[in-house]
Amino acid sequence: MAFHDDLLQQAFDLASKNPASPTQADLRRSVSAAYYALFHLLISDTIAHWSLASSRDALGRMFEHSVMKKVSGKICNSRLFPFLGEDPIVVENLRAVAQAFGQLQDSRKTADYDYAVVWTQTEALREVATAVTAFSSWQSIRNERIAQDYLVPLLIKPRD
């Protein structure tokens, strides 16, 4: 399996471990793994377009979490990106991926750094489910032009 698929499986395994008494460590690592699964899925699909295979790993190191989140947030704004004339199903799936990315990144930071927040199993499983749905949505649109257009600014910081 690809790295991002392994991370998604790991996220589910950690969140569903010890249902009677899940540990905060397992739940928090699960949320983190769910985010990184989607993060690496999008990176792998972006760098796959780089024709020189030997440069792809280095290219994969260039992505910035904050840039990716900013771009994803803009995609969710229907005034900035109305996607007029596009297939509404494709647009809905693209926005689902972008929304999931923002949600998962925010949850990942909370899970990794915020001691004040206590996670329940449902909360962690829901983050995993969000990543699972995003994988499925991405699979259905990954060859569409607007999906490919979304990948470009994930790597190249857009001008404000």
Add this chain to the structure above:
Amino acid sequence: MQLVPTGYIDQEQIAKAVERATQKLGPEVVRVRYSIRPDTSDEPAIYFRIVLTEQASRFETLGDVSGKITRFFFEELHSIENWGLYPYFRFRSESEQAARDDPAWA
């Protein structure tokens, strides 16, 4: 009217809009609470805390149920476009909330 540091937001208007939207949700939703604050990137955000029934909280149904609720709030409120608030969602089961008795979710 309360203010948040990121700008002028009519919290009364938001409360009414969330209340109207919440009334349209199905029986799988026990209650909805929310707060407005900066997100982990310091951008203005609205955080929804949604308590679900036990049935809806099972992993087999959780993705569908939470996905529909998330989409519904996106489309019903347009919080990004109307208020500049990026929405985030967290879901708990009724029994989890009962065990924790967390006032933010009550």
